[in-house]
Amino acid sequence: MTMTRNAVHSIFSFFFSIGRKARKTRVFFLIAGLPVVAALIIRVNQLFSPGTPVEGPEIFSNVIMAFNLQFLILVLALFYGTSVCSEELEGKTLTYLTTRPVAKSAIILGKYAASGVLLVLMVTASVILSFLILNIDRLFDFAAWTAMLKGLSVLALGLLCYMAFFTLIGTFLKKSILFGLFFSFGWENVVQYFPGSTQKFTIMHYLKSLLPAASTGSTGKLSFLLFRLEPSSAGAARATLLLLTAAFLGLACLVFSKKEYIFED
Amino acid sequence: MKAVIRTKNLSKWYGNVLGLSDVSLEIEAGVTGLLGPNGAGKSTFLKLLTGQLKPSIGQVMIRDQNIWNNFPLFMRIGFCPEQDAFYEEMTGWEFLTRLLSLFAFSAEEVKAKAERALDFVELSKDKDRLIRGYSRGMRQRLKVAQAVAHDPEIIILDEPLNGLDPLGKRKVIQLIKEYKDAGKTVIVSSHVLPEIEALTRSIILLHQGKILAQGDIHYIRDLIDAHPHMISVACSDPRALAAHLVGEPSVLNIQFGPAPNAVVFETRNRDVFFSLLPRLIVEQAIDVEEITSPDDNLQAVFDYLVGK
Numbered sequence: 001m002t003m004t005r006n007a008v009h010s011i012f013s014f015f016f017s018i019g020r021k022a023r024k025t026r027v028f029f030l031i032a033g034l035p036v037v038a039a040l041i042i043r044v045n046q047l048f049s050p051g052t053p054v055e056g057p058e059i060f061s062n063v064i065m066a067f068n069l070q071f072l073i074l075v076l077a078l079f080y081g082t083s084v085c086s087e088e089l090e091g092k093t094l095t096y097l098t099t100r101p102v103a104k105s106a107i108i109l110g111k112y113a114a115s116g117v118l119l120v121l122m123v124t125a126s127v128i129l130s131f132l133i134l135n136i137d138r139l140f141d142f143a144a145w146t147a148m149l150k151g152l153s154v155l156a157l158g159l160l161c162y163m164a165f166f167t168l169i170g171t172f173l174k175k176s177i178l179f180g181l182f183f184s185f186g187w188e189n190v191v192q193y194f195p196g197s198t199q200k201f202t203i204m205h206y207l208k209s210l211l212p213a214a215s216t217g218s219t220g221k222l223s224f225l226l227f228r229l230e231p232s233s234a235g236a237a238r239a240t241l242l243l244l245t246a247a248f249l250g251l252a253c254l255v256f257s258k259k260e261y262i263f264e265d
Numbered sequence: 266m267k268a269v270i271r272t273k274n275l276s277k278w279y280g281n282v283l284g285l286s287d288v289s290l291e292i293e294a295g296v297t298g299l300l301g302p303n304g305a306g307k308s309t310f311l312k313l314l315t316g317q318l319k320p321s322i323g324q325v326m327i328r329d330q331n332i333w334n335n336f337p338l339f340m341r342i343g344f345c346p347e348q349d350a351f352y353e354e355m356t357g358w359e360f361l362t363r364l365l366s367l368f369a370f371s372a373e374e375v376k377a378k379a380e381r382a383l384d385f386v387e388l389s390k391d392k393d394r395l396i397r398g399y400s401r402g403m404r405q406r407l408k409v410a411q412a413v414a415h416d417p418e419i420i421i422l423d424e425p426l427n428g429l430d431p432l433g434k435r436k437v438i439q440l441i442k443e444y445k446d447a448g449k450t451v452i453v454s455s456h457v458l459p460e461i462e463a464l465t466r467s468i469i470l471l472h473q474g475k476i477l478a479q480g481d482i483h484y485i486r487d488l489i490d491a492h493p494h495m496i497s498v499a500c501s502d503p504r505a506l507a508a509h510l511v512g513e514p515s516v517l518n519i520q521f522g523p524a525p526n527a528v529v530f531e532t533r534n535r536d537v538f539f540s541l542l543p544r545l546i547v548e549q550a551i552d553v554e555e556i557t558s559p560d561d562n563l564q565a566v567f568d569y570l571v572g573k
Binding site: 006010013014017018022023091092097098099101102103257260261262263 | 315
C-alpha cells in the first residue's frame with residue numbers, strides 16, 4: 001500500500017512537473033481566463049452605463065458560474081481526462097511508464113491527480129479573479145464570498161468527477177474525445193433538463209443540486225442554472241458525485257491494468 | 266548456466282496478423298543478438314519480454330517469474346524502446362531524474378545515477394537542454410541512458426544503434442560489452458548484421474515471426490557467405506571493368522544496367538571480389554562514382570535462407 005502511495009506520488013510529481021510547463025496548459029489557462037475577460041467587459045460596461053440594474057453577485061452567478069459549470073469544466077475535464085491515457089499512447093511514451101516498477105493503477109491515479117490539481121488551480125484562479133472584478137465594490141460582503149466559495153467547490157467536484165469519467169473512457173476508447181464531446185454537449189446538456197428522475201442520469205444534475213440556491217428553491221441569482229432542476233438533497237448529491245468519481249477511477253485502473261496497448265505505426 | 270529468460274510456445278497475433286509464432290527459447294546471461302529484417306517480429310518479441318504485450322499463447326518467464334503485470338520485476342529490467350518518443354518539453358536531466366524517481370531511490374541516489382548515466386552517454390553538457398532540441402543521436406543516447414540508469418540486471422535494447430554516428434555506436438557497443446563483462450543479461454535487436462557481429466556471437470534469427478536459427482553467429486555467417494552477392498559499380502567505363510573481371514572464378518555473372526554507367530557483378534566470394542576490385546580500378550584508372558550491394562541487406566539474406 002505504501003509502495004503504491006509512493007508510486008502515485010512519484011507519478012503525480014512527474015506529470016505535475018510536465019503539466020506546469022506544457023503548451024497545452026498555457027492554451028487551456030487562456031480558455032479558463034475567458035470568464036475573467038467577460039467579467040472585465042461587463043464591469044467596464046457597467047462603469048459607462050451606471051443605470052444598469054443587475055448587480056455583481058447576480059452576474060457572477062448567472063454568467064460566470066453558468067459558463068464555468070456548463071462549458072468550461074466539461075471542456076477542461078474532457079481534454080485532460082481523456083489524455084491521461086491517450087496522450088501516452090499517441091506520444092508512444094507509455095513504454096517509459098509501464099517498464100518501471102510501478103503498478104499500472106498508480107500511473108492512472110498519479111496522472112489523474114496531477115491533471116486534476118492543475119485544472120482546479122486554473123478554474124480557481126479564473127473564478128476568484130472574475131469574482132473580484134465583478135464585486136470590487138463589495139469586497140467585504142461575507143455572503144457573496146461564501147456563495148463564491150461554495151460555487152468553486154461545486155466546480156472542483158465537477159471537474160474531478162467528469163475527469164474521472166473521461167479518464168475511464170480514455171483507457172478503452174480510441175476516439176475518446178469524440179465520445180466525450182457527444183457526452184458533454186449532447187447527453188449532459190440535454191438530459192439534465194428532462195423532468196422527473198431522468199435528469200438524475202447526468203452528473204450535472206448532482207452538481208446543480210449542490211448550488212447554494214438549489215436547496216432553498218430560490219430562482220433569483222441562479223435562475224439560469226437552476227432551470228427545470230428537480231434537485232437531489234445536498235448530501236445525496238455529494239455522496240453520488242464522490243461515489244461516481246471513485247467508481248470511474250477504479251474502473252479506469254482496472255481497464256488500464258488488464259488491457260494491452262499497441263502503438264499505431 | 267541457468268536461463269535468465271525463458272519463453273515457451275510464445276505466440277502473438279494482432280487480430281489476424283501473426284506477430285510471433287511458437288517461440289520457445291532460453292536466454293542466459295551475456296549478450297544475445299536478436300537479428301531479423303524489418304517486420305520479422307523483433308519488437309513484438311521484446312515487447313512480450315518486457316510485459317508490454319500479453320502473449321496470445323505461451324508465456325514469458327524472467328527469473329522464473331511471469332512478466333505480465335509483474336511490475337516489481339522492472340527493478341531488474343531496463344528497456345530501450347525502438348520508437349523515438351519522449352516528453353519533449355522536459356530537459357534530458359528532468360527526463361532521467363523523473364524516471365529514476367519511479368524506482369523509489371532516494372534523491373541523492375537519483376541524482377548520482379542520472380549523472381552517471383548521462384556522463385556515460387556523453388550528454389552531461391546538454392542535460393539542461395529541452396529534449397525537443399536534441400539531435401537524433403542525442404535522443405538515441407538518452408533512450409539508452411534511461412534503460413541503464415538504474416543499473417538493471419537485464420537490459421533489453423530495441424535497435425539501440427539506430428541513428429547513432431560511428432562514435433556513438435562505438436560507445437554503446439562498449440557499454441554493452443561492459444555489461445556483459447559484469448555478468449548481466451543483454452538482449453540487443455538489430456536488422457544490421459555487422460552491428461550484431463560487433464556485439465556478440467550468440468544470436469537469434471527471427472523471420473516472419475518465427476525463429477529461423479539460434480546459436481553461434483559463425484554458423485549464420487557461413488550460411489550468408491554461401492549466398493551469391495550482387496555488387497553494383499557505377500563508373501566511367503563499366504565495359505572495361507567487366508572485361509577484366511569476366512574470367513575471374515569468383516564472378517558468377519555480369520549484367521549491365523540499370524543505369525547506363527552501371528555494371529552488376531554476382532559473386533559467391535565477396536572477400537576475393539573486394540580484394541580484386543580496388544586493384545583493377547586503380548590499374549585501369551577507372552573513375553568510380555558508386556559501389557553498392559543491392560542485396561546486401563538482411564531481407565535478401567533471409568529470403569535466401571528460407572529458399573525464396
